[in-house]
Amino acid sequence: TQLLEQSPQFLSIQEGENLTVYCNSSSVFSSLQWYRQEPGEGPVLLVTVVTGGEVKKLKRLTFQFGDARKDSSLHITAAQPGDTGLYLCANTNAGKSTFGDGTTLTVKP
Amino acid sequence: KAGVTQTPRYLIKTRGQQVTLSCSPISGHRSVSWYQQTPGQGLQFLFEYFSETQRNKGNFPGRFSGRQFSNSRSEMNVSTLELGDSALYLCASSPGGTGKNIQYFGAGTRLSVL
Numbered sequence: 210t211q212l213l214e215q216s217p218q219f220l221s222i223q224e225g226e227n228l229t230v231y232c233n234s235s236s237v238f239s240s241l242q243w244y245r246q247e248p249g250e251g252p253v254l255l256v257t258v259v260t261g262g263e264v265k266k267l268k269r270l271t272f273q274f275g276d277a278r279k280d281s282s283l284h285i286t287a288a289q290p291g292d293t294g295l296y297l298c299a300n301t302n303a304g305k306s307t308f309g310d311g312t313t314l315t316v317k318p
Numbered sequence: 319k320a321g322v323t324q325t326p327r328y329l330i331k332t333r334g335q336q337v338t339l340s341c342s343p344i345s346g347h348r349s350v351s352w353y354q355q356t357p358g359q360g361l362q363f364l365f366e367y368f369s370e371t372q373r374n375k376g377n378f379p380g381r382f383s384g385r386q387f388s389n390s391r392s393e394m395n396v397s398t399l400e401l402g403d404s405a406l407y408l409c410a411s412s413p414g415g416t417g418k419n420i421q422y423f424g425a426g427t428r429l430s431v432l
Contacts, residue, residue: 242420251322251408251423252361297361301419304349304366304412305374311360 212236213298213309221315225287230312232298233280241281242306243272246295255283288316320345322411322424330430336397339427343390343411349373350392351421352384355406367392368414396429404431 214233222228232241240259244252256265258274258281265272269292271284285292297311323342331337343350351374352364363376367386384394390411396403406428410421 244423249406249426249428251324251410251425254420254422257420301412301421303374304351304368304414304419304421305363305376306351306353306361306410306421307363308361 213300213307215296215298215309215312217312218310219313219315221317222288224289224316224318226316227284227286228288228314229282229284230296230314231280231282232309235279237278238300239278239302240300241274241278242299242301243281243283244297244299246297246311247293252295252297285314288314290316290318292316322409322422324407324409324424324427326427327425328428328430330432331399332432333399333401335399336395337399337429339394339396339407339409339429341392341394341409341411341424343392343409344422347411347413347422348390349412349414349419350386350390351410351412352392352394353408353410354378355408355426356404361408364394399431401431404429 243255246252261278262276263274269286295311299306299308325340349368351366355361366374370386381397386392406426408426410423412421
């Protein structure tokens with residue numbers, strides 16, 4: 210079983226601050242996905258990283274895939290209340306996604 | 319393109335009853351996967367169907383079953399409900415072909431077992 214460990218589990222910050230959340234594993238992945246989930250809704254795909262060392266940007270969100278393809282990070286610049294949610298990393302293979310436990314982010318105005 | 323649609327959004331059942339949840343995938347997607355999400359266990363994989371065949375299965379008891387129709391729509395059934403089955407049940411679809419397995423999720427069905 211390929212386990213994904215996310216940290217921190219909870220994060221509460223003020224609007225305008227920067228933050229980084231992490232997704233780590235002892236396994237090598239062909240790709241990793243990042244999702245954001247709001248209460249009572251399904252996860253929404255943010256990005257897929259595929260190449261070791263890859264950096265992808267989505268507005269204020271920066272995603273990085275580790276050189277060895279065992280870990281990934283999500284950095285948010287100048288967080289806004291709309292960024293509040295559960296951030297999940299996942300690996301998908303043959304119709305089955307394995308998820309980390311997620312980071313619950315709260316951004317206070 | 320319409321997204322993944324799950325019905326109903328909310329359900330309340332009592333112990334011992336059975337329930338059927340429905341999922342309509344994104345048009346053209348042939349793979350449908352089901353997940354259970356609870357505060358304590360996170361997102362847990364139930365099973366995946368591709369072209370009407372169960373292709374992958376998680377570690378859930380036989381009370382949890384599913385099926386997929388020729389139009390790729392899928393249903394999940396839980397029999398003899400237990401209090402611990404209270405959860406958000408999520409369906410995800412993907413094209414299903416080689417290398418085309420990124421999953422897109424529906425809004426889920428919130429099941430409460432009393």
